[in-house]
Amino acid sequence: MSYTAWILLTAVLVGLSCSLIGVFLILRKMAMMADAISHTVLLGIVTAYLITRSLSGVHMLIGAIVAGLLTSILVQWLNNRGVQQDASIGVVFTTLFAIGVVLISTSVGNVHLDVQHALMGEIAFIPWKTINVPILGEIPEATLLLLVVLIIVIVAIIAFYKEWKITSFDPALAASLGIPVAAMHYLFMGLVSVTTVASFDAVGAIMVVAMLITPAASAYLWTDRLLVMLGLSGGFGMVSAGIGYGIAVLLDTSISASMAFATGIIFLLSFLLSPVHGLLGRKLRPPKPIEDAQTAHI
Amino acid sequence: MKALHILLLSNTQWVLFSTMLLGMAAGMIGCLAYWKRQSLMSDALSHAALPGIVISFMLLGYKNMFVLIIGAAISALLGACLIQWVTVASRVKEDSAMGIVLSVFFGMGIMLLTIVNRTAGGNQGGLDNFIFGQAATMVRSDVDMMMFLALIVILIVTILFKEWKLFLFDPSFAQGLGMSLRGMNLLYTFVLVLTIVMGIQAVGVILMAALLIIPSVSARYWTQSFGWMVALSAIFGGLSGAIGTVVSALGTGWPTGPFIVIVAATFFAVSLIFGKHKGWLVQKLELREKQKEAKRPSQQHLSRKILKEEG
Numbered sequence: 001m002s003y004t005a006w007i008l009l010t011a012v013l014v015g016l017s018c019s020l021i022g023v024f025l026i027l028r029k030m031a032m033m034a035d036a037i038s039h040t041v042l043l044g045i046v047t048a049y050l051i052t053r054s055l056s057g058v059h060m061l062i063g064a065i066v067a068g069l070l071t072s073i074l075v076q077w078l079n080n081r082g083v084q085q086d087a088s089i090g091v092v093f094t095t096l097f098a099i100g101v102v103l104i105s106t107s108v109g110n111v112h113l114d115v116q117h118a119l120m121g122e123i124a125f126i127p128w129k130t131i132n133v134p135i136l137g138e139i140p141e142a143t144l145l146l147l148v149v150l151i152i153v154i155v156a157i158i159a160f161y162k163e164w165k166i167t168s169f170d171p172a173l174a175a176s177l178g179i180p181v182a183a184m185h186y187l188f189m190g191l192v193s194v195t196t197v198a199s200f201d202a203v204g205a206i207m208v209v210a211m212l213i214t215p216a217a218s219a220y221l222w223t224d225r226l227l228v229m230l231g232l233s234g235g236f237g238m239v240s241a242g243i244g245y246g247i248a249v250l251l252d253t254s255i256s257a258s259m260a261f262a263t264g265i266i267f268l269l270s271f272l273l274s275p276v277h278g279l280l281g282r283k284l285r286p287p288k289p290i291e292d293a294q295t296a297h298i
Numbered sequence: 299m300k301a302l303h304i305l306l307l308s309n310t311q312w313v314l315f316s317t318m319l320l321g322m323a324a325g326m327i328g329c330l331a332y333w334k335r336q337s338l339m340s341d342a343l344s345h346a347a348l349p350g351i352v353i354s355f356m357l358l359g360y361k362n363m364f365v366l367i368i369g370a371a372i373s374a375l376l377g378a379c380l381i382q383w384v385t386v387a388s389r390v391k392e393d394s395a396m397g398i399v400l401s402v403f404f405g406m407g408i409m410l411l412t413i414v415n416r417t418a419g420g421n422q423g424g425l426d427n428f429i430f431g432q433a434a435t436m437v438r439s440d441v442d443m444m445m446f447l448a449l450i451v452i453l454i455v456t457i458l459f460k461e462w463k464l465f466l467f468d469p470s471f472a473q474g475l476g477m478s479l480r481g482m483n484l485l486y487t488f489v490l491v492l493t494i495v496m497g498i499q500a501v502g503v504i505l506m507a508a509l510l511i512i513p514s515v516s517a518r519y520w521t522q523s524f525g526w527m528v529a530l531s532a533i534f535g536g537l538s539g540a541i542g543t544v545v546s547a548l549g550t551g552w553p554t555g556p557f558i559v560i561v562a563a564t565f566f567a568v569s570l571i572f573g574k575h576k577g578w579l580v581q582k583l584e585l586r587e588k589q590k591e592a593k594r595p596s597q598q599h600l601s602r603k604i605l606k607e608e609g
Contacts, residue, residue, distance in 0.1 A: 094508030098559035210401035260405025
């Protein structure tokens with residue numbers, strides 16, 4: 001496969017896996033938690049690098065999962081101690097991120113990791129770092145990692161579809177049905193961290209937030225059904241990856257940043273034009289008379 | 299020795315003083331944001347400032363602090379309006395809207411920054427420094443401007459202190475007194491954005507929010523009174539700004555923002571453990587006290603029982 005094809009494939013894989021996970025993030029009102037995890041994953045990667053002195057996929061994954069879980073546990077703990085939810089998210093992730101940046105800029109910086117890379121990703125360099133896989137042949141390491149993570153994400157969504165659906169919409173019901181809500185929560189957080197770290201190499205810490213949240217939020221404006229929302233979100237994610245790549249080539253600029261920008265365009269279009277929950281939909285359908293009658297009764 | 303040497307340079311002293319004022323202003327505004335439950339809003343807005351900075355640089359062609367700050371403020375305000383609009387006009391929740399604005403605006407900023415870096419060659423005036431902050435690059439005019447803006451913010455918070463208190467804790471009463479909630483809200487957003495954009499050169503867009511969030515949360519562990527919270531938060535923020543700047547000056551090219559945040563986080567950790575109100579240690583001691591108390595009556599009860607049986 002050509003250089004461009006590998007980059008496009010990687011971008012599309014990032015778009016797809018992030019946007020599928022993102023649907024549950026949106027429904028659980030945990031968008032800012034994704035923001036937090038995408039930042040703290042940096043610390044996980046740096047720590048893993050400092051311990052093992054290598055940037056292999058497995059070490060990075062483990063570091064990222066630990067960092068992600070640590071973030072959600074710390075946020076929960078502070079929250080239980082009387083700090084507001086969003087303030088505790090803010091304290092935890094900025095601190096861990098700052099530690100990560102300081103570690104990079106003081107001790108690791110010169111070699112493989114640098115701050116620029118961590119923020120924006122280096123999708124343009126991905127096709128050159130290949131490994132040999134028995135059946136598939138020479139494929140870029142980051143692309144392989146993303147493929148594996150995408151499969152894990154899809155398998156997890158299929159396996160826990162019902163559980164996550166109920167815990168997302170009605171946690172109390174889920175608990176009463178005997179679904180282990182806390183375990184599901186941490187499993188989900190672990191999955192978010194894995195997806196984030198797999199995308200990290202390609203799009204960096206902050207653009208991954210765009211890929212996680214924006215396609216899912218756009219899909220949320222088009223439908224009320226979870227399955228449709230998953231499909232739409234995945235589609236939007238892949239399309240933004242493609243459009244983003246096009247914009248980047250056209251303007252000769254950062255690919256990951258253009259992908260984030262493209263998700264924004266899709267969201268703006270959905271927000272304005274969606275006939276279901278967009279502005280246009282509201283204009284076309286004036287408030288239902290039934291609702292008026294109800295409020296009149298009250 | 300090196301620290302002492304740095305401290306004796308007059309330029310460093312000014313930078314130090316200005317980051318201290320910045321920290322104080324941020325700490326004070328952070329308390330308002332905390333009680334408005336908008337801690338993460340400051341994070342979204344500071345990221346959203348990036349495209350404004352780059353665009354004003356592109357229009358002007360060189361780095362002028364004043365113009366950059368105006369650009370940053372316009373784009374942060376635009377971000378705030380978009381978050382508000384999306385939340386009100388659609389079913390998308392506020393946290394999703396903040397995540398979208400944060401990441402898409404930041405993406406736009408990086409897109410433009412990449413173009414500027416490519417076209418302007420090596421002479422792009424260190425725009426990269428706006429991401430993590432680099433207090434060492436500040437010249438005297440930047441320092442003066444930052445101090446001036448920080449003083450404005452500190453003054454707005456202190457002079458209108460009673461009004462802010464009412465606005466945050468009893469808005470309906472405030473309205474009854476004839477205060478305009480809309481006006482206060484506008485002023486609040488204005489001061490918040492002002493604080494964020496003036497700190498961007500020293501602390502950077504990514505970590506500016508930390509300087510608003512962490513000191514105010516730390517101050518909460520020491521007091522129940524809003525006035526003391528604001529004062530303590532200002533002290534924590536000011537010390538973090540000053541100490542962080544000194545530490546980051548020890549190494550060449552070390553970013554300022556992360557060090558300031560780590561100092562602030564250290565204050566937070568100390569507050570979390572030793573804080574007078576809801577601190578970890580105090581709670582542990584209280585728990586032990588309660589356990590003792592719980593034991594005592596049962597012993598009395600027991601002894602009474604024994605007495606009765608004997609009698």
